[in-house]
Structure formats: structure tokens, C-alpha cells
Amino acid sequence: MKNIRIEEVGDINSDFPYLEVFLKESASPFLEIAISEDKELCFKFYASQTDVQLDVDEWSFILSTANDFLPRALKNEDDFLNFSNQ
Amino acid sequence: MKNIRIEEVGDINSDFPYLEVFLKESASPFLEIAISEDKELCFKFYASQTDVQLDVDEWSFILSTANDFLPRALKNEDDFLNFSNQ
Numbered sequence: 001m002k003n004i005r006i007e008e009v010g011d012i013n014s015d016f017p018y019l020e021v022f023l024k025e026s027a028s029p030f031l032e033i034a035i036s037e038d039k040e041l042c043f044k045f046y047a048s049q050t051d052v053q054l055d056v057d058e059w060s061f062i063l064s065t066a067n068d069f070l071p072r073a074l075k076n077e078d079d080f081l082n083f084s085n086q
Numbered sequence: 087m088k089n090i091r092i093e094e095v096g097d098i099n100s101d102f103p104y105l106e107v108f109l110k111e112s113a114s115p116f117l118e119i120a121i122s123e124d125k126e127l128c129f130k131f132y133a134s135q136t137d138v139q140l141d142v143d144e145w146s147f148i149l150s151t152a153n154d155f156l157p158r159a160l161k162n163e164d165d166f167l168n169f170s171n172q
Contacts, residue, residue, distance in 0.1 A: 030131070041142040045116070047134050056127040056152065063145055 004058050006065050016073045021062060023052065033066045035073055041066050090144050092151055102159045107148060109138065119152045121159055127152050 003024050010017045020029035030052045032044045043066070045052075054062075089110050096103045106115035116138045118130045129152070131138075140148075 041145075043140040043142070043145055045131055045134070045138040045140075047136050048131070050133050052131040054129040054131075056129070056149070059127075059129055059145075059149055059152075063142070063149060066142065066145075 002058055002061060004054070004061070006062070008069070015077055019066065019069055031062070033062070033069070035070065039070075039074060041070055088144055088147060090140070090148070092148070094155070102163055105152065105155055117148070119148070119155070121156065125156075125160060127156055 005022050005024060007020050007022070007029075008017050009020055014034075016035040018035065019033040021031040021033065022029050028046075030046055030048060032046065034042045034044065036042045091108050091110060093106050093108070093115075094103050095106055100120075102121040104121065105119040107117040107119070108115050114132075116132055116134060118132065120128045120130065122128045
């Protein structure tokens, strides 16, 4: 059982949604995974008062979740733009 | 060109060495990768006053470096113990 959870956040001020990664017991994310202007994944660890510990499964899970998220988010944005231009 | 560097640290108080990951321009690591008592990788982000940004290549590079490090560190420790017991 992983000690993290990942939520997708839609932001009307941004072209793309982004992911927030939380430790299970925490209400605040420690990591944001956004899509940059050149459509690449960008991992940002938020400044924190405490250490954050992950095991290798969690590190890999974050990577695979981000890699699955990127093409889906790009496709949704393309679909939206195509729809808007019709 | 990656914006991070990874150093291996030998600690005489610990059975195994560990890795420290730095942003290129920084003298302080933002991440430690150690080997736990049950011989698993353990990633620890240090508490920080500022955000730390990584791209997906850097996230993957940290994972592959850690996965290469683990069996090598375990083997070195085994060799040392075998040598000590001879």
C-alpha cells in the first residue's frame, strides 16, 4: 500500500491541468507535476518545513503516473481547441 | 545537459554508502538516497526554504542511478563482510 496519493487539478488560468502529490496523511501537496509551455513535464517540490520520504515504488509510481498523464492532458487540450475552432 | 549532480557518500556510521543529489549551482543537497535496514532504497527530500524543480529526464535519471547504486552497494558490503570473516 503506497503512502502517497495523486490528484489531478484543472486550472482555468492554465492551458493544462496539473497533478498534485500528497503524503497520505497530509492535506497539503509536497509535489506538483505541471506541463510546461513546450509541453514537457515539470516536477516542482514545494518548499517544506519537514523532510519528505519516499520508497522506490513511490518514486517509480510518480514517474509512470506523470508519463501517462502527459499525452492524455495534451490530447484533451487538442480536442478542446479543435472543438472551439469548429 | 542535466541541471543536477549526484555524489556518493561513504559514512562510517552506516552499513552502506548513500547518494546525495544537488542542483548544479547549489552546495547543499536537496535529496538523499539511502539504503534501509531491509536493503531497500529510501528517498528523502530535505526540508527546504525554496521550491526545487526537476524535469522528467532528471526524475528518471535519479531513479536509474539509484537502481544501479543499490546492487553495487549491497555487493560491496557483502564483499567487505566476507573479507572480514576470513
